[in-house]
Amino acid sequence: MCGALATRQLCYTKYMLYIFLCKTKNNIEVVYDPVTSHAATHFDDAKQLKELAIEAIGLLDAVGDVVEKSIDLGKVIGGSDVVEVSANDEIVYAMRRNRYDDGLVPFVKNRAPSPCSTVAVHLRRDGERYILHSVWIGVIGGDDEPFPQSPDATSRSVSFWRKRAFVWGSQQIIAGSLTTKYPWGE
Numbered sequence: 001m002c003g004a005l006a007t008r009q010l011c012y013t014k015y016m017l018y019i020f021l022c023k024t025k026n027n028i029e030v031v032y033d034p035v036t037s038h039a040a041t042h043f044d045d046a047k048q049l050k051e052l053a054i055e056a057i058g059l060l061d062a063v064g065d066v067v068e069k070s071i072d073l074g075k076v077i078g079g080s081d082v083v084e085v086s087a088n089d090e091i092v093y094a095m096r097r098n099r100y101d102d103g104l105v106p107f108v109k110n111r112a113p114s115p116c117s118t119v120a121v122h123l124r125r126d127g128e129r130y131i132l133h134s135v136w137i138g139v140i141g142g143d144d145e146p147f148p149q150s151p152d153a154t155s156r157s158v159s160f161w162r163k164r165a166f167v168w169g170s171q172q173i174i175a176g177s178l179t180t181k182y183p184w185g186e
Helices: 038-045 049-058 157-162
Strands: 010-012 017-023 029-032 066-072 078-080 082-084 091-094 105-108 114-116 118-126 129-137 164-167
Touching (some): 078 129, 157 164
Parallel strands (some): 029 129, 105 164
Antiparallel strands (some): 078 114
């Protein structure tokens, strides 16, 4: 149970294990699930991201049940892995690890990440603390339109993701899910 350990480094519920990550600027504890969360996947994909997330969250006054913020760290910190694409690009589709509900998402094989100085964080209130749901190098609103095959897809999802893709190799994919066939109708 949370707080039961003397170090308060680990806490768990019936379904998830949470690990202490850091505190916000206004001194609220932030934890994350190191196995199945989107944050854990991003930490695995971009090794420097965990330290950048700690730095960014430390600058953040967290208020409300959901906190979605882009924090500019004032220097290039890495590459944003969502880029604009055109008909001339080599696009493939695959499912990302820990994101089964998203369905197939686009990847571009002939582009590189864009230099970026911003960390995007998505926190959800859980009692007296926040759970880090997701974090990435980039901005809120830059790539957060739902995917066309996800349960929360909108009427804009297909047009949005036809013009954008993840850089190939920037995200872990589920073995056997890779295809070159366009998955969202015609």
